[in-house]
Amino acid sequence: MKAAIRHLKRNKGRSLLTLLAVLIPVYTLVFMFGFASANLRDMFETATNIESGHFQVREIQERATGGTLQLIDDVAPVLGALDDTDGIAWRTIRLDVPALASAGARSETVYVQGVEPETVARITPIETLIVEGEYLTAGSNGAVIGVELAQTLDLTIGGEIILLGAHPEAAMGILKVPVVGIFDAPDASMGRSLIQVDLASARTLVRRPTAATAVVVMVEGVTGPWDVHKIDAVTADLSTRLPAGFEIADWRELAPMVLSYMNVMRPALMIMAATFFVLGALVVVNTLYLSVMERTRELGLIRALGSSRLRVMGMIMTEAGILAFAGAFYGALAGVAVILIVEAFGGVPLPARFAEVFRSLGLSGVIHLRAELGDVVLSAVAMAAVALFAALFPAWRAAQFEPVEAMRYVE
Amino acid sequence: MSNSPLIRTSDLEKTYKTGSIETPALRGVDLELHEKEFTAVAGPSGSGKSTLLHLLGGLDRPTGGEIYLEGKAMSGLSKDQLAKLRLNHIGFVFQAYNLIPVLTVLENTAFVLELQGIVRSQRIERARRILGELGIEEYADQYPNRISGGQQQRVAVARAVVTEPSIVLADEPTANLDTATSLDLIDLMRRLNEEKGATFFFATHDNRLLDRVNRLVTLVDGRVARDEVRDSAPPP
Numbered sequence: 001m002k003a004a005i006r007h008l009k010r011n012k013g014r015s016l017l018t019l020l021a022v023l024i025p026v027y028t029l030v031f032m033f034g035f036a037s038a039n040l041r042d043m044f045e046t047a048t049n050i051e052s053g054h055f056q057v058r059e060i061q062e063r064a065t066g067g068t069l070q071l072i073d074d075v076a077p078v079l080g081a082l083d084d085t086d087g088i089a090w091r092t093i094r095l096d097v098p099a100l101a102s103a104g105a106r107s108e109t110v111y112v113q114g115v116e117p118e119t120v121a122r123i124t125p126i127e128t129l130i131v132e133g134e135y136l137t138a139g140s141n142g143a144v145i146g147v148e149l150a151q152t153l154d155l156t157i158g159g160e161i162i163l164l165g166a167h168p169e170a171a172m173g174i175l176k177v178p179v180v181g182i183f184d185a186p187d188a189s190m191g192r193s194l195i196q197v198d199l200a201s202a203r204t205l206v207r208r209p210t211a212a213t214a215v216v217v218m219v220e221g222v223t224g225p226w227d228v229h230k231i232d233a234v235t236a237d238l239s240t241r242l243p244a245g246f247e248i249a250d251w252r253e254l255a256p257m258v259l260s261y262m263n264v265m266r267p268a269l270m271i272m273a274a275t276f277f278v279l280g281a282l283v284v285v286n287t288l289y290l291s292v293m294e295r296t297r298e299l300g301l302i303r304a305l306g307s308s309r310l311r312v313m314g315m316i317m318t319e320a321g322i323l324a325f326a327g328a329f330y331g332a333l334a335g336v337a338v339i340l341i342v343e344a345f346g347g348v349p350l351p352a353r354f355a356e357v358f359r360s361l362g363l364s365g366v367i368h369l370r371a372e373l374g375d376v377v378l379s380a381v382a383m384a385a386v387a388l389f390a391a392l393f394p395a396w397r398a399a400q401f402e403p404v405e406a407m408r409y410v411e
Numbered sequence: 412m413s414n415s416p417l418i419r420t421s422d423l424e425k426t427y428k429t430g431s432i433e434t435p436a437l438r439g440v441d442l443e444l445h446e447k448e449f450t451a452v453a454g455p456s457g458s459g460k461s462t463l464l465h466l467l468g469g470l471d472r473p474t475g476g477e478i479y480l481e482g483k484a485m486s487g488l489s490k491d492q493l494a495k496l497r498l499n500h501i502g503f504v505f506q507a508y509n510l511i512p513v514l515t516v517l518e519n520t521a522f523v524l525e526l527q528g529i530v531r532s533q534r535i536e537r538a539r540r541i542l543g544e545l546g547i548e549e550y551a552d553q554y555p556n557r558i559s560g561g562q563q564q565r566v567a568v569a570r571a572v573v574t575e576p577s578i579v580l581a582d583e584p585t586a587n588l589d590t591a592t593s594l595d596l597i598d599l600m601r602r603l604n605e606e607k608g609a610t611f612f613f614a615t616h617d618n619r620l621l622d623r624v625n626r627l628v629t630l631v632d633g634r635v636a637r638d639e640v641r642d643s644a645p646p647p
Contacts, residue, residue, distance in 0.1 A: 006513035301509045304470055305570075306498020307526050308491050404470045407509070 004318040011294075014287050015323060018387075021283035022327025023334070025276035026383045030335025032272060033375035036265050038368035041224040043258045044251070046186050050126060052254030053216035054231045056094075057082070057238075060247045068098055069213035071169045071206060078215050081241040087234040089220040092119040093212045095202045100164040101195060103153040110149065112163055112175075112195045114202020114212075126183050126196060133157040133181035140198055142180030146191030150182050157182065163195070165205025173205040188356075225251075225262055226372070273379070280383060281390035288320055288394040299398050300406020309399035316398050320391030327387070328380035336376060339369040416443035417481060417577055417610060418467055424475030425462050425633075436462040438633040439476065444578065449604040450612045451621060454630035460614035461582050463630065467612070468501050468580045469493040481577065498526055502571030504581035504613070508563040510555040510570075517542065517551040520569045527574060541573045542566075545599060561592035568600060572609055581613035585620065597623050 008015040048054055057078045059070045072078075075093055082091050095114035100107055117136040120126075126144065127135040136144060143161055145153075155161060158178055165173040177197060185191035203211050219234045221227065235248050242248070252259045292299065299312055342348060347366040350358060355365025423440040426433050437459045444450060444467075452460050465471040466478060469485060478485045480500060488496060497503075510519045517538050524534035542548040547565050550558050555566070564584060571579045581600070585593035597620045603609045621627055622641075629637040 003511070003513050003518075010513055297509070298511060301505075301511070303494065304468075304497065304503060305523050305526065306494050306496075306501075308494055311526070402471075404465050407505070 001318060001322075004315065004322055007291075007295075007319055008322060011291065014291055018284055018287045018320075018323045019327045019330075021280045021287070022324050022383055022387045023331035025273075025280040026328050026331025026380050027335045027338075028276060029269075029273055029379035029383070030332055030371070030376050031338060031369070032269060033379060034335065034339045034369040034371050035367065036269055037224070037372045037375060038370035040258070040262060040265065041370060042368060043261055044225050044255075047255035047258050048218070048251050050186075050190070052249075052251050054219045054222055055235055055248050055250040056214040056216050056254060057242065057246055057248055058214040060245055068168055069096055071167065071208065072212045072214075073208065073210055075210075075212045075215055077243040078246060081238060081243065082215065082217065084241055085234060085238045087220050087230065087237070088217060089222075090119065090218040092116045092216050093199060094214050094216050095199060095206070095211055096213045097165045097167050097202055097205045099166055099195075099205060101149070101153065102162045102164070103155050103159060106153045108149060108152050108192070110163075110193050110195050112165070112197055112202055112205060114199040114205075115196055116199050129183040129185065130181045131184045133179065135181050136196060136198055138198070139200065140180065141177055141201060143177045143195050143197045143201075144181035144183055145179055145195050146185045146193075147182055148185070148188055148191035149193070149195070150179070152192065155179050155182075161195070163197075163205060165207075167206045170206035170208060170211070173207045175201055175204050177201060225258060226374075228252075273382070277383060277386045281386050284320065284324075284387045284390040285393055288316065288391050289397065291319075292316060292394045292398045295398075296401060296406045300401050300403050303401055304403035304407065312401075313395040313399040316395035317388065317391055320388055320395070324384040324387035324391070328384040331383070332376050332380040335379075336371045339371045342367075342369050415482065416479075417446050417448075418442075418444040418612075419479045420467070420476060421479070422476040423463075423466060423473050423478065425459070425466060425471070426474045436633055437466070437473070440630075440633070440635055442628065442635060442638075444610070444612055446577075446610050447604065447608045448610055448612070448626055449601060449624050450626040450628060451624040452612065452614045452628045452630060453616060453618075453621060454636070455616065458630040459633040460616075460630055462633075464580045464582045464612070464614055467578075468503060469497050498523065499574070500577040502574060502576040502579040504564070504567045504571045504579065504584045506583040506586045508555070508560065508567050508587070510563055510566055512555055515552050515554055516547065516558065516566050519555065519566055520573055523570060523574050537573055538569070541569045545569050559592075561588055561596065564588060564592075564596055565599065568596070568603070572603055572607070575607075575609075578610040578612060581611065583614055583616070585615065585617055590619065593617065593620065594623075 059072050061070055082088055093116055097112045097114065099110055099112045101110045115136070117140070118138045130144065131147065136142060145155065145161070150156065153161065157180065160176060160178050163175040163177070165175070175197070185194065203209055219231045222230050231250060235250060239248055302312060347368040349366050358365055420440050420442045423437055424435070425437040426435045440463060452463060454460055466473050480496065485493070485496070511522065514522060517535065520542055521534040521538035524537060539548060539551065542551055545565050545568065547562055547569065550562055555563050585596055588596060600611055601623055604611050625641050627639045627641060628635060
């Protein structure tokens with residue numbers, strides 16, 4: 001080990017190059033995984049917190065038309081089943097009603113979401129996205145609308161909006177409410193079409209005092225789609241308790257875009273990782289091979305003195321191992337450090353044009369990074385392993401030197 | 412001197428091939444080397460001295476004939492078996508010193524002991540002792556490039572004898588040294604031969620050294636032209 005370190009010090013330039021061949025791919029991968037992971041978390045949080053929850057319990061959709069959820073007249077059996085299930089962090093009743101929204105001479109097709117503000121407000125970012133006015137309170141007679149819809153209907157805080165419920169399973173109901181809050185939705189289409197009102201108010205749109213369309217559920221300890229097993233465990237348990245006629249739809253079904261992003265991003269990252277690994281491996285092979293060839297005489301001498309071929313291989317592999325693990329460690333360290341520094345400053349804001357594109361995908365307009373321990377360790381260990389594998393060839397070559405020929409090579 | 416030879420060669424041949432051109436280096440050498448001998452092999456350039464040393468040391472393989480080390484034929488040994496034989500039975504001193512540049516004098520000397528698997532404390536103790544015996548202990552912590560050529564060759568001798576091998580093979584050990592240093596080195600090797608009973612077989616074309624050996628083998632064109640015992644009395 002001591003001799004290996006001295007060899008590495010003797011040729012600092014080449015050692016540094018080999019180190020960088022490992023360090024740079026690891027650093028880049030940690031950074032890229034951090035970017036993808038943070039984006040994934042953003043998309044997942046936006047989708048699950050605002051729209052789908054981790055899963056929803058609803059009636060088996062036998063009568064549904066046009067993407068509208070069937071009405072449930074009594075959610076009590078569902079709530080009972082949820083109360084008996086472990087791992088539930090939060091649940092709320094929701095009533096989604098397609099409607100026509102009018103203000104003055106203007107009108108727009110929307111969907112009204114009847115929510116329980118006292119429970120929904122515990123986690124939903126809609127409350128945090130309010131840019132004017134305030135969020136709903138329990139029993140309040142008001143509506144919160146998106147910035148885009150406010151512009152379309154030319155509404156401001158206090159302006160009255162008339163909603164005409166159009167659920168295919170219910171009689172038409174009318175609701176006249178003032179706008180109490182305007183939110184800036186992460187997704188522009190959501191900002192144009194979503195109106196949130198108190199659950200009781202929404203029920204007047206279908207003229208059924210106990211109606212709901214789903215119970216939205218969040219599971220304890222879920223920080224991103226990588227925790228899907230926790231959701232699966234809860235839904236598996238709950239499915240045994242649900243009364244007949246109800247089904248569970250989880251985020252994969254309700255927010256397919258997140259799943260699509262995952263399905264595209266992971267293979268893309270793997271391809272990039274493989275490319276980095278190959279490039280890193282080529283540099284490692286090249287530099288170590290040159291190092292071995294430069295030391296032909298010395299390695300021949302070591303063989304002449306009686307060293308086995310395995311030991312000569314071991315010497316080269318020790319040098320490669322030191323560089324591989326140091327490169328992997330410092331690469332991971334640098335990657336995590338950059339992520340922590342970027343996040344300490346609240347991320348990197350995107351220029352407005354790009355921010356709009358990001359927001360249309362359900363992402364924030366700020367680039368966030370996230371260091372996932374698993375990704376960091378995987379990047380570092382995989383690159384170190386690739387570098388060691390690449391070092392096998394020069395090490396094997398070194399072990400093949402015939403003592404006399406190797407010593408004559410430079411004489 | 413024991414009657415059974417330490418090394419015996421029988422009709423030893425070595426021919427180098429470069430494409431279709433064959434160059435014979437040894438053409439049937441019969442030789443016996445005995446324990447505690449201090450033998451030089453002399454001859455003009457290209458006479459086969461280095462080739463003979465390489466074959467005796469298991470660094471290369473003959474194209475004909477056989478070498479017996481302590482009665483055992485070497486031709487059937489694998490590369491790793493030959494490496495093990497070199498490690499445990501043969502010490503080498505090369506013309507160009509050939510010390511490992513990243514190891515100190517002490518570490519160079521102890522390196523072969525490390526290859527033998529001897530524990531660190533013992534190999535350090537043995538290496539220090541031999542460096543002391545050769546008068547170079549003060550350089551123990553120096554790197555080879557910090558000491559003179561003569562001192563480096565002394566370290567090479569120390570490395571060759573520290574394992575107490577059956578024989579030390581030295582290929583032109585004084586070729587890069589001035590006269591005084593060359594004579595010092597040969598006297599040192601002779602002292603090790605006399606005091607420790609180490610067997611030496613070295614190649615040289617330096618006539619100034621030849622009166623210090625007790626046996627001189629002269630090679631000409633790959634054959635033993637003369638085998639002369641100069642001192643009939645066995646070494647002490």
